[in-house]
C-alpha cells in the first residue's frame with residue numbers, strides 16, 4: 001500500500017454484502033472493549049499531565065488525582081468534575097484565541113470550525129487528520145448500517161465557512177465513497193431554487209433529509225417543481241422529547257459529530273465506544289444514573305489528538321446495555337433534547353419539538369410546511385397561557401385579512417396543544433411567510 005498515493009485518502013474497500021463496516025470494532029467482545037477504553041483513558045490522562053493541558057489538569061487535581069496512575073479506568077472517572085461549554089468559552093476568553101484546553105499545537109490541525117454561537121461567543125474546534133479520520137470512520141459505520149454503499153449519490157445543505165458542520169459532513173461522505181452533492185442552505189428562496197434545480201438534473205440516490213427539508217418543499221411548491229422530480233420525499237423529522245427520546249446520533253461537532261448510529265432495532269443508537277466513553281450522569285453526584293434513565297450526556301473522547309474529558313453537553317441521554325438483535329456488541333444510547341431548549345410553563349416541562357408535533361396534527365396549518373414560533377415564558381409568567389404563533393397553511397381558507405378561518409384554526413391548535421401537553425396556549429394565526437425562514441435550523445423559541 002503506497003504511503004503517499006491517492007489510496008490514503010480513502011478507506012480499504014469492503015465487500016458490499018458484509019454486515020458491518022468495521023466488524024472488529026462493532027462486534028468486539030464487550031470485556032475486551034472495556035479494557036481498550038481503560039487503556040485509552042489512561043493515555044488521555046497521561047497526556048493531560050505531560051503536555052500539559054491546564055484546564056483538564058485543574059479538573060483532575062480538584063478530584064485529588066495527582067498522576068495518571070491514580071485512575072485505573074472507566075470505573076474511576078465519576079470523581080472527575082464535569083466540563084461544560086461555558087468552561088471552554090471562559091478558557092478561550094482568558095487565553096485567546098485557543099484557551100488552555102488543547103491537547104495539540106493548533107498548527108498540527110488541518111481543520112477549524114466554530115460552534116453556531118446561538119448563546120454567547122462561538123467556541124473553536126480543531127481537528128487533525130487523525131481526528132477527522134475517527135469522525136469519518138464513525139460516520140461510515142452508521143451509513144453502512146442504513147444499507148448505504150459507496151457509489152451512491154448523496155446530498156446535503158449544511159452551512160459552510162466558519163461553521164464546521166458542512167465541511168465535516170462533506171468530508172465524511174467523500175471518505176465513505178459517496179458522490180457528494182453539497183447545495184447551499186436554503187436561506188432564501190433563490191438559494192433553495194439552486195438546490196432544487198440541481199436535484200432535477202442529478203437526482204440523489206438518497207433523498208435529502210435535514211432540518212431544512214420543509215424549506216425545499218415550500219419553495220418547490222412555489223416554483224411548481226414536483227418534489228419527486230428533485231428526489232425529495234418528505235418523511236418529516238421525528239418528534240421527540242424527554243419522555244420518548246430518539247437515537248443518540250451526535251454529541252455535537254465540538255465533541256463527537258458521529259458518536260452513534262441507529263441500526264434499525266429500536267430503541268437507541270449504537271455508540272462508538274472504542275472512541276468514546278458515553279455516560280448518562282446525575283450532574284449533582286457526577287455518577288451514572290441507572291441504565292434506561294435520563295441523565296446528562298457526558299462524553300469523554302478517546303484516541304484523539306484533540307480530546308475532551310468528561311464533557312457535559314447539557315443534553316439528556318439514557319443508555320441501554322442489553323444485547324442488540326443486530327449483533328453489534330456496543331451499548332445503545334437515547335437522546336432526549338437540550339436542557340436549555342426545555343420549556344417550562346404551567347407546571348409542565350417539554351421540548352419545543354413536542355409542541356411542534358401537536359401543531360402538526362392540525363391540517364389547516366401544516367401544508368406545505370408547518371411554520372410556527374413560541375415565546376419563551378419569562379420568569380414569573382409561567383402561569384399565563386403560552387404565546388404561540390402559527391402560519392395558516394397554504395391550502396387553508398384564506399379569508400383576506402386572516403379573517404374567517406383564523407378563529408377556527410386557532411381553536412384547533414389550542415385544542416391540539418391542550419391534548420398533547422396539558423397546557424393552555426394563546427395561539428395567533430398569521431398569514432403565510434410572516435415568520436422568518438432559515439436555511440438550517442429555524443428559531444422556534446424566541447425570547448421577547
Ligand SMILES: [Zn+2]
Nearest residue numbers: 263265324326
Ligand atoms: Zn443494533
